[in-house]
Amino acid sequence: MPQAGAPAAASTAAAPAVPTEIPFASPHAAFVRTPSAPTAWGGPRTGSEATLSDRVVSYRIQAKLDAEKHAVDGQQQLTWRNRSDRPVSAVFLHLYLNAFEGEGSTFFTERGVLAADGGSRGTGKVKKGEWGYIDLNHVEQDGATLKWRYVHPDNGPATDHTVVRVDLAQPVPAGGSVTLDMAFHSQLPRVIERTGYFGKFNLVAQWFPKIGVLELPGERGATEPRWNVHEFHFNSEFYADFGEFDVRLTAPKDYVVGAVGEQQGEPVPDGNDLTWHFTQGDVHDFAWMAAPGFKTVETTWAHPGSPTVKVKVLYPEEYAGDAQPVLKATTDSLTYFSNTLGPYPYKTVTAVVPPFNAGEAGGMEYPTFFTADHVQHYQAHTSTEWLLDFVTIHEFGHGYFYGLLASNEFEEPMLDEGLNEYWDQRMLRDRKQDMWFTTPFWKFFGVEPPMGVFAFERMTAMLSHPGDPLGQNAWDRLSSAQYGTVYSRTATAMHDLEERLGKDVTEKAFKQYYATWHFRHPGIGDLQATLAEVSGKPEVVAQVFEQFVYGTERVDDQITDITSEEVLPLAGTTVKDGKRVELTSDDNDDAIEKQRDAWKKAHPDAKEGTGPFPFKTTVTVWRDGAAVAQVLKVTFADDSVETVRWDDQRRWARFVFTKPVKAASAELDPEQKIYTDHNKLNDSRTVEANHAATGRWTSDFAALLQGIYSLLVTL
Structure with a gap:
């Protein structure tokens, strides 16, 4: 027992950790220059782990489609693991469908500004009864009802309801997990962009409460834990943790259902409905479609390093002609992406061809599941075959860049849309x-x-x-x-x-x-x-x-001038045999003409641009923008060629060539490797005026106008 007045002995029991507020990622976060730590996200996956990904979250969802109202009622059990080194007292959920609840959302507020130039999808007018939303009915933790409120991580309008904060009854300890039980009601919008309904067709995407990503130091430039949970912006897409989904979907018995992942057995009858069961691990999203009258074509695909994949295309009867091309483009993509990037690790791929007037549901991607397009969407102005293939390849390709690499589409869309576009075009280029x-x-x-x-x-x-x-x-x-x-x-x-x-x-x-x-x-x-x-x-x-x-x-390198002139003897004085001798201009001109006459007699078949005197060719190049490594090619009258590299920082440069023949032309980037140069028409010049290019463009344009006039006459 301590003496009176003596200080008490320090307790050996650790004081409970007090949760500290974890900040949001910056509303203006963008490209991350700093490479992530080698241990980020648990380190590289070797293939020897128990699961393909380091699963952070699991979703168990039971949902029922009200086909008449295009609404979904769902119950969800969400289990989330706290990867950080501190307790977490609040979690954040995306309620993406609220982007479509009204014009006050971040999505619609930005749409009014960003889409003003007309260069955008998702600009359809919303009529009465066509809005969409998600209501979070209740959230519980171990039987305790939790409070939640809307928050605005990107300082969006107060009327945006796409992100909520849920305060936990008990903090989640470092390394611990929490299970939340919740009920929600999702009203699909008339398909405006990415999700929604048309007629009896329902594309159900971004439809359930989805937890944000808690990033740790060393991950995508983070220096401390932060919640990456942006509002649903007009041009943005998504970002989420890997996990597993176990989803039961109830729809009318005459409806066809397709979804992310593997179907578990046959659908189970439930009165006038059927309940479909899908599971998938190591993905970060779940979407599905339901509609009557859809048909199916399918095949299997096998490749070294990958499981056997069941490939399925769901399509409406009016677009039956698209089914086989979409199926082939999908299997071709499986082969190409597996060969050039890495093995495809899942057992399914499902493609959906949307029905007529549901084009905004096309061209969307989710793990193992995507929507393609239909040829009539393009018939008025382009090659249906090319674009049907391209859209299919592009949406499948997202399965790698958005799906498997899972970059942050909010902050770094280049890593998904940009890299995917590049890889798709490589595939089409290889296919010629x-x-x-x-x-x-x-x-x-x-x-x-x-x-x-x-x-x-x-x-x-x-x-x-x-x-x-x-x-x-x-x-x-x-x-x-x-x-x-x-x-x-x-x-x-x-x-x-x-x-x-x-x-x-x-x-x-x-x-x-x-x-x-x-x-x-x-x-x-x-x-x-x-x-x-x-x-x-x-x-x-x-x-x-x-x-x-x-x-x-901006890159714009150009040839501003080319001259090619004879190097002739010059009039004046010179020292010869110790004496200064003068050569007058007239004497010099006479000597030049004699040399020319003698040379022509000796070379009766000589090409234009050759002669007894060498030619000095000077090419001036100009750089109106960023420096890129260029090759300058100069072609001469005898078809010989000289090349020189221009790979320094000079704004302009002159290159001089002295040869027995006159130059004919000069060209930058002769192999057409530099596509970032915005104006390729100024990359070349000829010594003599050549109007062939101008004539070609003029005649092509005239032919175009003539064809249009001929078409108008027939209307």
């Missing part, structure tokens, strides 16, 4: 499947410009006036049209990087990127580090990233 300008539609008008897939991308990339860095987040952008360059300008920049690194080296680097980062949410810094390490050319990679990913550089 050119773009739509080479189709009968344009041939009808007499216009047949060649259009490879990457040439098409550079056309739509806004290379002359890029508004935002490629690495910018999805919402801090000038417009939806500028956001669209995430696709095309990324594909163009990666094309040019591939040309500098080499196709095989680039593919090797992306294989390493996939091997290291699948199931681990890489950032842009991780992509750059992998490309630099594997290629052994960090300075080349850094230059491309600084110019395009982190900056808004």
